[in-house]
Amino acid sequence: MIFWEIAKRNIRLHFLRSTLAMLGIVIGVVAIASMGILGNSMVSMVSDSLSSVGDSVIVTPYAGGGGTHGLGGGTSAQNLKITDQQFQQIKRAVAPGVAIPVLSTSERMKVGVGKDDIVATVYGIDPQYLPDLNLKLISGSLNNGNSGCLVGSEFAKDNNIKVGSRISMGTDGSKGTLRVTGIIEERGMSFDVSTDNAVLATQDWFDNTYSRDDYDEVVVKVKSGQDTADVKTIIEKQLNKRDKIVSVIDSKATLATIYQTFGAITTFVTAIGGISMVVAGVSIFNIMMMSVNERVKEIGIMRSIGTQKKEVMSMFVYEAAIIGVIGSVVGGILSLVAGYGISALMLNSTKYLFTFATALSVAEGVGFGIVVCLACGLYPAWQAANLNPIDALRHE
Amino acid sequence: MTPDSDNQPVMLFRDVAKVYPLPAGDVRALDGVSFQVDRGEFISVMGPSGSGKSTLLNLMGCLDTPTEGDIYISGTRIGDMTDMELTALRRDRIGFIFQYFNLFPLLNIIENVTFPMMLKSQNAVDPERGKEVLRAVQLDEKLFTHTPTELSGGQQQRVAIARALINNPDILLCDEPTGNLDSKTGAGIMELMTDLNRKGTTIIMVTHDPHIAEYSRRTILIADGRIVS
Numbered sequence: 001m002i003f004w005e006i007a008k009r010n011i012r013l014h015f016l017r018s019t020l021a022m023l024g025i026v027i028g029v030v031a032i033a034s035m036g037i038l039g040n041s042m043v044s045m046v047s048d049s050l051s052s053v054g055d056s057v058i059v060t061p062y063a064g065g066g067g068t069h070g071l072g073g074g075t076s077a078q079n080l081k082i083t084d085q086q087f088q089q090i091k092r093a094v095a096p097g098v099a100i101p102v103l104s105t106s107e108r109m110k111v112g113v114g115k116d117d118i119v120a121t122v123y124g125i126d127p128q129y130l131p132d133l134n135l136k137l138i139s140g141s142l143n144n145g146n147s148g149c150l151v152g153s154e155f156a157k158d159n160n161i162k163v164g165s166r167i168s169m170g171t172d173g174s175k176g177t178l179r180v181t182g183i184i185e186e187r188g189m190s191f192d193v194s195t196d197n198a199v200l201a202t203q204d205w206f207d208n209t210y211s212r213d214d215y216d217e218v219v220v221k222v223k224s225g226q227d228t229a230d231v232k233t234i235i236e237k238q239l240n241k242r243d244k245i246v247s248v249i250d251s252k253a254t255l256a257t258i259y260q261t262f263g264a265i266t267t268f269v270t271a272i273g274g275i276s277m278v279v280a281g282v283s284i285f286n287i288m289m290m291s292v293n294e295r296v297k298e299i300g301i302m303r304s305i306g307t308q309k310k311e312v313m314s315m316f317v318y319e320a321a322i323i324g325v326i327g328s329v330v331g332g333i334l335s336l337v338a339g340y341g342i343s344a345l346m347l348n349s350t351k352y353l354f355t356f357a358t359a360l361s362v363a364e365g366v367g368f369g370i371v372v373c374l375a376c377g378l379y380p381a382w383q384a385a386n387l388n389p390i391d392a393l394r395h396e
Numbered sequence: 397m398t399p400d401s402d403n404q405p406v407m408l409f410r411d412v413a414k415v416y417p418l419p420a421g422d423v424r425a426l427d428g429v430s431f432q433v434d435r436g437e438f439i440s441v442m443g444p445s446g447s448g449k450s451t452l453l454n455l456m457g458c459l460d461t462p463t464e465g466d467i468y469i470s471g472t473r474i475g476d477m478t479d480m481e482l483t484a485l486r487r488d489r490i491g492f493i494f495q496y497f498n499l500f501p502l503l504n505i506i507e508n509v510t511f512p513m514m515l516k517s518q519n520a521v522d523p524e525r526g527k528e529v530l531r532a533v534q535l536d537e538k539l540f541t542h543t544p545t546e547l548s549g550g551q552q553q554r555v556a557i558a559r560a561l562i563n564n565p566d567i568l569l570c571d572e573p574t575g576n577l578d579s580k581t582g583a584g585i586m587e588l589m590t591d592l593n594r595k596g597t598t599i600i601m602v603t604h605d606p607h608i609a610e611y612s613r614r615t616i617l618i619a620d621g622r623i624v625s
Contacts (some may be wrong), residue, residue: 009502306487
């Protein structure tokens, strides 16, 4: 194909100019693809840390219009509790799903002699429900007994706690001592119980220590065949018949909202990256117009000796395509490097890089780059093809 | 070319006029031009500046169509042809030779010469045919793979003639073929063209140089858009 050959040679002849045009496309593709990679990595990361609670419905006391209630904190007003009677109602309503009553408070504690007091969240959960919470241990066992407890991995790491370590609860050990029987694997963000920086004691220990007979929240784990949205509706119908007394959060719906939000953020930052592609496109258009203007006489000769309009057009389209394909492919490769760097820097993790979503982001960037180049090369090519051969021959 | 086309004039102009509409009024660049070119002729077209030579050349080369009258190339009327058909006619039946050689700087000599062949066949072509034509125009074989800028003016014009001949055209259309060459090189080119004409190539040459016109066997003199002799 002689016109393909001429396009290649013209790019070689104007190597610097063509390279600069390619650089624009490279930057555009890197901007789009790396933003896409970052967004996808963020979604994957959030998905990883939240997916374990996608089967939960969280019931907390209704705090009223202006009130607040924590999902795990114990600082809410004393009357914002779920009574045992309400818990039994929930339990019956959600069957065969499992309703797990959760008690929680903030407490001072000390780990080891001579150490400073620390403050952490303490949960009271009946050990029979621990398997339903799907907690994974990195050491020890779930069997924590009455004076035993589980601790989150971050809490254990920060305070140099191992299985068998003892934690003095309350100021000067006023609330007794708990022995660590297991360390829970990092769970990240969660709707039910945030264990990473917490102590999980038994419900009996919690009741005895704090004289409690009500609950801060109820975590409902749905069983297969149950839908979280349906369970949420049932609970609301049962408990909020007259007055709204509980708030019910469907973790799956919340997750969907979070994913949607992250998706919108990803689209937004990718669109910002797209601006650089538009700039690159303008540069390609400019270069192609220059190429046409420099070769008006050559086009005139070609047309006069029998070159069809479509053949002249193809020559310039090939030129734009070569710049677009090389620039986009190089950009695609560099966007992986950029995505790796940005993920490492912003997310402290690159484990979400080599996924289908990443490949899709790179493919989208490369594809967009090629399409932009071709689109920006079309008008100059059309203009070249439609030059009047007589005028073009006279051109100096 | 049809079987009958051998018996028809290679080119026939019948009452041809070309009018350019301008804001100041229509300009009749050619008016009532009629002539015929038979196979094997060597004709020069002469005339002062502004006489209509360039317009006539554009019409003869099928780069333009007449406002009035008819033009036939080997029996084919060009007035109603589409751009695509005119382009194909130029490619297959007309060979162009320009004053400034007009070779493609990105292509080497063989590629320049075989370019019209590639347009016609739409495929890769046998470079042997290009070499054969280049030998016919007496170009040194060592230059075949050079680029046009590495050749002298005379050598470039020989390449341009080879390119014009590659598709065996019915007519060789020359626009001041020696206008950019010194007299000795110009004479060499004219001898080559005379030799080609002797071998059967029909040549129409536009020139303002009476010495160059002497190489032709017939001269058409044009003034104010009309043929005067």
